[in-house]
Each structure stands twice: as structure tokens, then as C-alpha cells.
Amino acid sequence: MAGTPCGPIEYAVAGDGPPVLVVHGAGGGYDQGMDIFMPLVDVGYRVIAMSRFGYLRTPLPADASPPAQADAHACLLDALNIRQAVVIGVSAGGPSAMQFALRHPERTAALVLMVPAAYASRPVDVRSKRMPPGVEFLLDAVLKSDFLFWALTRFARQTAIRTILGTPPEVVQSASAEERASVAQVLDHVLPVSPRRLGLLNDAAIVTTLPRYELERIAAPTLIMSVADDLYGTFDGARYSAEHIPHARFVGYPSGGHMGVGHEKETMAEIAAFLKGFSSR
Structure with a gap:
């Protein structure tokens, strides 16, 4: 835990080299960040994964908006004596990552x-796209109970993959054993869900009312990736952002769902190649 002027922030660090701040998605925490981005450690980066407001041991403050979250990301870097970092925003971590680039460009x-x-x-x-009739009510109930969430992931696995991971189950079924294991790890690591519930509810409120940011003011080199059959519908917003952030690079895949199944190694290779030209201190 880091004690900061923005409040206590839970985090983990792995590796040595240029720092990469990972801003996790809904249902995550520092553990999700590490699960997904440990491959960057193997290619020479220092991965810093935090738990955002309302997740695990990071409390939810009165102002948990994306700008406030972005300032908390800066507070964590201050606590770690890091002046500059690559920032990776995943899913619901995207708004605060963009706000970080706007509020802390240097x-x-x-x-x-x-x-x-x-x-x-x-x-x-x-x-x-994600939820058949009645499933939304069930999902609201299981977020309040670790046992019910565990039961959902064990006995209604395909429903969990569709509604929680935003990925067509058939995409996972046709994936390699290695990628199926990665999907299972991310889903299983949502447990315990109860200490993530406040963060999930906050994210749900944020993503349903997202305004247009001043994308043209983002000066950092930017890479944006999405998948056309993402059941959370991120493709259009990702492409729109890439069209309006100066010199941004957009990579879109036709299938793979929100998890990008089938593109795990390709995605990490894209990120590593993109970052190779940028130094951070």
C-alpha cells in the first residue's frame, strides 16, 4: 500500500526498466494488471499495477471520477519517485488513462x-449484446456474493464469459489451450468479487455517461486497440479516439471479444514494438 495525498493506493511492482503504469479494467485490481501485463516484464519493462478506487484495498472516495482517478495515478507515481511513465488503460481504466494524459502530459x-x-x-x-433477458438481474445479485459469483463461474461458465468478460463463448472454445487458460485466470481472479463491488458500481456509472474528452490535446504517442465483436461495444469509441488523438495508431481485430482472444501474443508484441521507441524515467 502507498500512502498518498490522494488516499491509500494498493499496488504491486514487477521487473526493472522503463516504468509502465497499468490501469486495470472493471472487475480487476492490481492482480488483473499483473495477470495481463507480466509479458512486458520479460521484454525489459517495470510494470506497476494498482487497484483503482473501490477495488480491493483502495477505498472509494467521494470523488471517484476519471479526473480524480487520474490524479491518484499521479500520486502513486510520486510515492514511487517516478517522474514519467507509459500509461496503459484497459477497458474501464481507459477514461482515467486518457485523463492522465490530458491532466499530466509531462x-x-x-x-x-x-x-x-x-x-x-x-x-x-x-x-x-451481452445479456439475455433476466440475466442482468442475476448478475446484480451475484456481485453481492462471493459464493454466488463462484457458482456462476463454475456452473454457468459460458454465461459468465459473455456477461462478465464481454466475449462470445464460441471464440473462447475455439482458442488455443494457452489462451483458454488465460481467460480462465482473468475470470477466476475476479474472485473475491465483494471487495471489488464498489469499484464495479462506480465504473458502471462512469461508462454509461462518458463525455467527449479533448482528444486533440493528447500529445503523448498513442496506441489504441479494440475488437469488432467486443460485447462491451468498445470498437467504435476506440476508433473514434484514434481518429481524433493526433498521430494515434489504431489496431483493430475482427474477432476475439473484449478479451481479445486469439490475439494475446500479437497484442503484447504490438505494445512492445510501439513502446520500443519511447524512453521513460
Whole structure:
């Protein structure tokens, strides 16, 4: 835990080299960040994964908006004596990662957005894609109970993959054993869900009312990635952001769901190649 002017922040660090600040998605925490981005340690980066407001041991303050979260990311870097870092925002971590680049441009060595929750020029009906009738009520109930969430992931696995991970179950079924194991790890590590519930509720409120940010003011080198069949509907917002952030690079895949199944190694290779040209201190 880091004691900061922005409040206590839970985090973990792995590796040596240029620092990469990982801003996890909904249902995550520092553990999700480490699960996904440990491959960057193997290619020479120092991965710093925190738990955002309302997740695990990081409390939810009165102001848990993306700008406040972005300032908390800066507070964590201060506590670690890091002046500048690459910032990777995943899913619901995208808004605060973008806000970090806007509010702390001098501290943003590069910005990477993966399947980000982002403003799109046309509305996306996400829930109808993810949730059959009645499932939304069930999901609200299981978020309040570690046991019910465990039961959902064990006995209704395909429903959990669709509704929680935003990924078509058939995409996972056709993936390699290695990638199926990665999906299982991310899903299993949502447990315990009860200490993540406040963060999940906060994220749900944020992503349903996302305004358009001043994307044209983001000066950091930017890579944005998304998947066309993401059941959370991030593709249009990701592409829109890439079109309006100066010189941003967009990588889109036709299938793989919110988890990018089938593209895990390719995605990490894209990120590593993108970051190779940028130094951070």
C-alpha cells in the first residue's frame, strides 16, 4: 500500500526498466494488471499495477471520477519517485488513462488504450449484446456474493464469459489451450468479487455517461486497440479516439471479444514494438 495525498493506493511492482503504469479494467485490481501485463516484464519493462478506487484495498472516495482517478495515478507515481511513465488503460481504466494524459502530459511517456471505454459518435446498445433477458438481474445479485459469483463461474461458465468478460463463448472454445487458460485466470481472479463491488458500481456509472474528452490535446504517442465483436461495444469509441488523438495508431481485430482472444501474443508484441521507441524515467 502507498500512502498518498490522494488516499491509500494498493499496488504491486514487477521487473526493472522503463516504468509502465497499468490501469486495470472493471472487475480487476492490481492482480488483473499483473495477470495481463507480466509479458512486458520479460521484454525489459517495470510494470506497476494498482487497484483503482473501490477495488480491493483502495477505498472509494467521494470523488471517484476519471479526473480524480487520474490524479491518484499521479500520486502513486510520486510515492514511487517516478517522474514519467507509459500509461496503459484497459477497458474501464481507459477514461482515467486518457485523463492522465490530458491532466499530466509531462508525465505521460506514451499512452496505450486496450478495448477502452470511450466516447463514440453514435450510441452503442451494449447490454442487449451481452445479456439475455433476466440475466442482468442475476448478475446484480451475484456481485453481492462471493459464493454466488463462484457458482456462476463454475456452473454457468459460458454465461459468465459473455456477461462478465464481454466475449462470445464460441471464440473462447475455439482458442488455443494457452489462451483458454488465460481467460480462465482473468475470470477466476475476479474472485473475491465483494471487495471489488464498489469499484464495479462506480465504473458502471462512469461508462454509461462518458463525455467527449479533448482528444486533440493528447500529445503523448498513442496506441489504441479494440475488437469488432467486443460485447462491451468498445470498437467504435476506440476508433473514434484514434481518429481524433493526433498521430494515434489504431489496431483493430475482427474477432476475439473484449478479451481479445486469439490475439494475446500479437497484442503484447504490438505494445512492445510501439513502446520500443519511447524512453521513460
